[in-house]
Amino acid sequence: MAEIAVGIDLGTSNTCVALMREGQVEVLPNAFGERTSASVVHFHEDGSVEVGNSAKAKVIHAPAQTVSSAKRLIGRYFFSEEVKKAQAIYAYEICEAPNHGVRIEVNGEEFSLPEISAMVLREMKQIAERHTGEKVTKAVITVPAYFNDNQRQATKDAGRIAGLEVLRILNEPTAAALAYGFGMGLNQRVAVYDLGGGTFDISVLEIGKDIFEVLATCGDTFLGGDDFDDRIIDLLADEFVGQYKINPRNDPFAFEKLKLAAENAKKQLSVDEEVRVTIDCVLNGPDGAPLGLERTITRAEFAVLVQDLIQRTFKVCDEALQQSDLTVRDLDGVIMVGGPTRLPVLREAVKHYFQQEPRVDVDPDEVVAMGAAIHAASLVGEAQDSMLLDVTPLDLRIGVAGGLAEPVIERNTPVPIEQTRTFTTFRDHQESVEIRVYQGDHRHAEKNTLLGQFEFSGYQKGLRSDVKIDVTFEIDADGIVNVTATDQATGQQASTQITLSSGLGEEEIQQMIQQDVAGRVATAGVQTPAPGDGPAALPAPPPPAPPKSVFAPAAERESLFGTGDQDLAGAAGDELELDAEGDTDLDLLDDEELIQLTEESTSGPLDIGAADDDGFFDTSGDDLSGPEIELTDEEIV
Amino acid sequence: MAQAAIDPHEIHALARIMDELDYYQLLNLKPGASTAEIRRAFHSSSRSFHPDANRTLEEPLREQCERISKRITEAYCVLRDPRRRKAYDARLESGSSLRIQLAEARQSHEEQRKAERRGATAQGRQFHGKAEAALKRGDLAAAIQNMQMAMTFEANNAGFKAMLAELRERQKAGR
Numbered sequence: 001m002a003e004i005a006v007g008i009d010l011g012t013s014n015t016c017v018a019l020m021r022e023g024q025v026e027v028l029p030n031a032f033g034e035r036t037s038a039s040v041v042h043f044h045e046d047g048s049v050e051v052g053n054s055a056k057a058k059v060i061h062a063p064a065q066t067v068s069s070a071k072r073l074i075g076r077y078f079f080s081e082e083v084k085k086a087q088a089i090y091a092y093e094i095c096e097a098p099n100h101g102v103r104i105e106v107n108g109e110e111f112s113l114p115e116i117s118a119m120v121l122r123e124m125k126q127i128a129e130r131h132t133g134e135k136v137t138k139a140v141i142t143v144p145a146y147f148n149d150n151q152r153q154a155t156k157d158a159g160r161i162a163g164l165e166v167l168r169i170l171n172e173p174t175a176a177a178l179a180y181g182f183g184m185g186l187n188q189r190v191a192v193y194d195l196g197g198g199t200f201d202i203s204v205l206e207i208g209k210d211i212f213e214v215l216a217t218c219g220d221t222f223l224g225g226d227d228f229d230d231r232i233i234d235l236l237a238d239e240f241v242g243q244y245k246i247n248p249r250n251d252p253f254a255f256e257k258l259k260l261a262a263e264n265a266k267k268q269l270s271v272d273e274e275v276r277v278t279i280d281c282v283l284n285g286p287d288g289a290p291l292g293l294e295r296t297i298t299r300a301e302f303a304v305l306v307q308d309l310i311q312r313t314f315k316v317c318d319e320a321l322q323q324s325d326l327t328v329r330d331l332d333g334v335i336m337v338g339g340p341t342r343l344p345v346l347r348e349a350v351k352h353y354f355q356q357e358p359r360v361d362v363d364p365d366e367v368v369a370m371g372a373a374i375h376a377a378s379l380v381g382e383a384q385d386s387m388l389l390d391v392t393p394l395d396l397r398i399g400v401a402g403g404l405a406e407p408v409i410e411r412n413t414p415v416p417i418e419q420t421r422t423f424t425t426f427r428d429h430q431e432s433v434e435i436r437v438y439q440g441d442h443r444h445a446e447k448n449t450l451l452g453q454f455e456f457s458g459y460q461k462g463l464r465s466d467v468k469i470d471v472t473f474e475i476d477a478d479g480i481v482n483v484t485a486t487d488q489a490t491g492q493q494a495s496t497q498i499t500l501s502s503g504l505g506e507e508e509i510q511q512m513i514q515q516d517v518a519g520r521v522a523t524a525g526v527q528t529p530a531p532g533d534g535p536a537a538l539p540a541p542p543p544p545a546p547p548k549s550v551f552a553p554a555a556e557r558e559s560l561f562g563t564g565d566q567d568l569a570g571a572a573g574d575e576l577e578l579d580a581e582g583d584t585d586l587d588l589l590d591d592e593e594l595i596q597l598t599e600e601s602t603s604g605p606l607d608i609g610a611a612d613d614d615g616f617f618d619t620s621g622d623d624l625s626g627p628e629i630e631l632t633d634e635e636i637v
Numbered sequence: 638m639a640q641a642a643i644d645p646h647e648i649h650a651l652a653r654i655m656d657e658l659d660y661y662q663l664l665n666l667k668p669g670a671s672t673a674e675i676r677r678a679f680h681s682s683s684r685s686f687h688p689d690a691n692r693t694l695e696e697p698l699r700e701q702c703e704r705i706s707k708r709i710t711e712a713y714c715v716l717r718d719p720r721r722r723k724a725y726d727a728r729l730e731s732g733s734s735l736r737i738q739l740a741e742a743r744q745s746h747e748e749q750r751k752a753e754r755r756g757a758t759a760q761g762r763q764f765h766g767k768a769e770a771a772l773k774r775g776d777l778a779a780a781i782q783n784m785q786m787a788m789t790f791e792a793n794n795a796g797f798k799a800m801l802a803e804l805r806e807r808q809k810a811g812r
């Protein structure tokens with residue numbers, strides 16, 4: 001029997017599920033006939049859960065019980081900027097979990113972000129089951145191309161909690177390109193400009209007959225249509241303050257009303273030259289009287305409000321083109337994806353930047369899910385093959401001495417890939433080494449995202465020149481990172497493997513699957529087929545990874561991210577201990593020392609590990625510089 | 638892609654000998670292959686070995702495919718980048734290894750350039766160093782004199798030549 005595998009575009013604002021059967025891609029509408037559903041989860045008092053556009057409508061009356069934009073928070077640390085921003089905007093409770101994770105608290109219950117997203121995914125699963133009359137257990141789920149490992153892993157966890165086998169985590173622009181070019185026999189270079197609710201991605205691809213090769217991808221996970229709304233909210237709030245001297249931002253109910261009005265106004269401007277915003281009651285004044293608001297916004301005024309946001313996307317486009325060694329003239333097409341694509345001001349700007357008319361022929365809300373469905377079908381043999389050769393969006397780095405992070409795999413390197421670097425200990429007879437893995441484009445470790453860390457002690461201790469530890473960095477086709485440390489010493493095969501994760505341990509995930517957390521989602525009036533109707537229930541989950549947590553206890557993490565005085569700049573030259581444990585403590589080298597170190601070790605042969613700074617590790621290899629003549633202070637003049 | 642894209646025996650064999658192949662052999666390329674040929678070879682190897690094409694393979698075949706796929710990507714990343722490729726070709730020639738790690742390949746080229754700029758002889762490096770120091774203090778005349786000395790030991794060092802020329806320009810402009 002044919003396998004059913006759906007494609008799901010799990011968006012910040014909207015989620016869409018599609019299925020390819022017998023050569024046709026179909027977007028599957030929900031029980032209300034809507035082709036996309038709001039990615040909003042509303043919690044009823046009885047503990048049951050509602051998902052979609054009807055849940056979104058509840059936000060006005062029960063903002064604290066209605067969780068939206070979970071995608072902005074998934075895979076983030078509690079102390080991150082994005083979480084702070086969300087706390088200011090959303091009325092639901094965002095709290096801290098162990099290991100700097102994030103939890104949402106509703107009606108006294110705590111949920112992890114993967115659980116919230118699992119509820120949305122479960123809704124999609126049910127929509128698909130209603131359509132096919134069969135159990136649906138396999139899916140391709142899309143993520144912004146610029147998502148880091150933590151976010152990808154957390155999204156994959158969400159899929160598993162929802163009862164899905166995630167065949168592939170696929171990048172949204174790549175999916176869009178697939179929907180656009182699949183089976184067309186094209187030979188083109190295209191850019192996919194994807195501005196969604198909360199993220200911006202640009203990918204440059206070369207499309208061949210059956211091959212989609214991503215040349216470069218860049219993005220900004222802090223930029224989307226919601227930021228356009230914020231500009232209108234500010235405008236309306238200022239207007240209100242001007243009239244009544246009361247700040248509506250301080251009242252969550254009033255704020256939700258402004259937000260809704262702002263988004264509607266923005267959408268209206270996609271159709272009309274100007275829009276009149278009318279809110280009868282933003283909030284009740286001191287005397288109980290309703291205070292309303294009216295304001296007209298023109299397209300021209302809106303264009304000024306969002307100009308800098310649009311320009312920010314083009315900065316990112318510049319980068320992507322540069323990384324792929326192309327100019328706009330080399331592009332045969334530009335595909336626009338995402339809701340804001342409908343804004344004339346944005347289309348005009350995109351057309352101007354790329355010097356060509358952008359393609360908007362596939363529905364910008366559905367194209368990503370359609371691409372995911374095509375790839376899902378191809379993976380289970382239901383469609384002709386489509387080979388997607390994607391890249392990793394961020395530099396993968398390892399922490400070395402002085403608070404620095406040394407790149408091992410550069411961004412825009414194709415995946416899957418594996419790289420091995422050889423390191424030695426910082427001191428003779430060192431008991432253990434600390435391996436920290438980062439993603440990001442900064443030399444300074446703390447400016448990147450920490451993916452995980454682990455202590456490795458399973459090597460033969462000895463003089464630092466004798467210890468050789470291979471650290472293998474692997475990025476799989478989902479863009480998910482795995483790091484392994486192995487002792488090179490003959491016969492000794494000590495190795496530790498970590499799966500860098502969202503912070504949910506394998507045990508927790510198993511528990512959530514067992515408890516069927518996502519199962520609270522019940523679509524109104526929808527019968528799901530009883531288990532046994534379709535092919536066997538869930539496939540056995542992959543064997544649990546060793547449950548070794550890569551996240552240090554909070555106390556240790558303080559020292560990693562903690563206070564400003566651990567900032568490298570502030571500490572140059574000082575002796576500062578990076579590690580709480582004392583064993584692998586290092587003195588910080590000041591910048592000048594570091595530069596010299598690098599230079600000194602750079603003139604050598606090509607042997608493995610030629611030029612790393614000293615570190616928790618130090619790249620092994622001989623002292624590479626030839627005998628240097630000491631420079632005297634005297635000048636020859 | 639429900640069926641394996643390639644004969645299991647071939648996967649087995651390639652996984653076994655992979656470590657003895659250089660990147661050209663792995664991708665089935667001639668040493669002088671053009672960038673377009675390299676890219677085509679990458680595409681066609683990926684069709685066979687990419688994890689998406691082998692999702693339903695049994696272990697250990699699936700894992701072997703993935704290993705091959707990762708090596709293919711590595712080969713492609715090195716060969717398609719002229720600077721990396723140059724460093725790799727040099728390594729092949731020296732016979733020291735059949736692989737090069739990406740970060741290394743990038744570095745080693747820069748290293749060569751940097752080393753050249755600093756000088757090939759002990760004396761050249763010494764005078765170049767003094768010139769740099771003089772420059773830091775803003776003593777242009779001393780810098781020029783030191784570079785002239787450096788050039789007497791390494792008359793053909795392009796980096797030295799360029800630096801000296803630039804210093805003279807600056808001196809002229811300063812007057």
Ligand SMILES: Nc1ncnc2c1ncn2[C@@H]1O[C@H](COP(=O)(O)OP(=O)(O)OP(=O)(O)O)[C@@H](O)[C@H]1O
Pocket residue numbers: 010011012013014015071195196197198199200224225226263266267268270337338339340341342343364365
């Ligand atoms: N007609 C319209 N005109 C302008 N903006 C619109 C229109 N329709 C939707 N939007 C905006 O598009 C955004 C949502 O876009 P989309 O549904 O593509 O995002 P998403 O896929 O949920 O998010 P992401 O891809 O970032 O995860 C919202 O900010 C919404 O206000």
Ligand SMILES: [Mg+2]
Pocket residue numbers: 009011012172196197338368
């Ligand atoms: Mg989207």
